[in-house]
Amino acid sequence: MSYRKTALTTLCVAAIAAPAFAEELNLYSSRHYETDERLYSDFEEMTGIKINRIEGNGDELIARMQAEGANSPADILLTVDTSRLTRAKDAGVLSSIDSDVLEARIPAQLQDDDNQWFGFSQRARILFYDKNDVANPPQTYADLADPQYRGMVCIRSSTNVYSQTILAAMIEHLGAEAAKDWAEGVYANFARAPQGGDTDQIRGVVSGECDIAMSNTYYFGRAVRREVSGVSDSLDMIGWVFPDQAGNGAHMNLSGGGVAAHAPNRENAIKFLEYLASDQAQQYFSAGNDEYPAVPGIGLSPSVAYMGLFKADDVDLSAVAEHIGEAQQIFNEVGWP
Structure with missing residues (x-):
């Protein structure tokens, strides 16, 4: 043929x-x-x-x-x-x-x-940490602003929608003044200027650039399921905390x-x-x-x-969304890049 x-x-x-x-x-x-x-x-x-x-x-x-x-x-x-x-x-x-x-x-x-x-x-937005260096990881979102974690935190920029939404949720739960205090405290605890995506925050823990990082769970779950450079080979050293389990629950x-x-x-x-x-x-x-x-x-x-069960925050996300503009204004006021 x-x-x-x-x-x-x-x-x-x-x-x-x-x-x-x-x-x-x-x-x-x-x-x-x-x-x-x-x-x-x-x-x-x-x-x-x-x-x-x-x-x-x-x-x-x-x-x-x-x-x-x-x-x-x-x-x-x-x-x-x-x-x-x-x-x-x-x-x-x-x-x-x-x-x-x-x-x-x-x-x-x-x-x-x-x-x-x-x-x-x-996706739950939670905290990851270096199990070898952090004996007392933060258990709440508020803890992330504690001075004991000065120079230890990796987190996304203020222009990122994940950052905007979690601050908006804090405004909904705590009010604008408390949310601004939190933003100032976290900013003071930066290990480096915000850079990269969520996977890069976890990579920062692995590389030693920071000891604590905030990331959505699915980026870590992906590294569990398949090979993710800079993360999958170091799963044993990475711990995680679902924050606010005695309060509102994880965002x-x-x-x-x-x-x-x-x-x-x-x-x-x-x-x-x-x-x-x-x-x-x-x-x-x-x-x-x-x-x-x-x-x-x-x-x-x-x-x-693999990451275990947890209590999720059941806040009305329509109400949270109403604070997005206010959240960005707070970021600008505290100098969060």
Whole structure:
């Protein structure tokens, strides 16, 4: 058989085997995880709805949707952190939706008050430390500002959404004055100027640049599940604390999404969000990306369960999001880079 004939036959078979999609939805996503591919492909197979993806930075996607206005092809925005979800709502690029499925499955504190966004996975923002050098690690977020930890702390910059959200949560719990005192204390305890992402904060503990670091759990869980340079080979020296277990509980960051204000395929978009709340999709978030499911009762993957059980802060994240601007102002006032 000639190469030409073989190639033609292969193309014909591929054409026959390719799924025929009668409907579609357009997904704007700032989630850049390879494991999410399974979420998308399973939804397509189950529903016959083709997902067209545009990926980018969360803030850039929000700006793009604003610029596109009523002509935007976006059906869904998926992004990370309550601050960005609220930014999208305030920018007018999301719309309220009515879904009994989402209302029943997603806890109230992980929903926008106007149902413009819902959380689908969570990450606990906790403290990691060098077990060889730190005999008395901080047990609360407030402890991180204690002078006994002067020159020991690695943490993200003030422009990072994770930093903004945890300070906003402290404003919600303690008030602005106490939150500012905390920010000043943590800033005084810096081991180095903020640099890099969450994995880099943990690497700082391994390298000895700092003794204590704040990071989301899924970055550590990833190093448990597979090789992460500068972390996986040193797991034995890294300890961790879920803060505030005798108080409010560990702060949780959110990954979530909502239906676009001008969604051309609105019904399909709602179906997709409901799918993300299904048992199957919720298990993928844990097994594929080392996150905590948003839906209660979903089993954890080994890499997530490795870190143990803990009490999570159940503060209303819509209320927390209202303090984001105030949090950034406090960071600026105390000089936190």
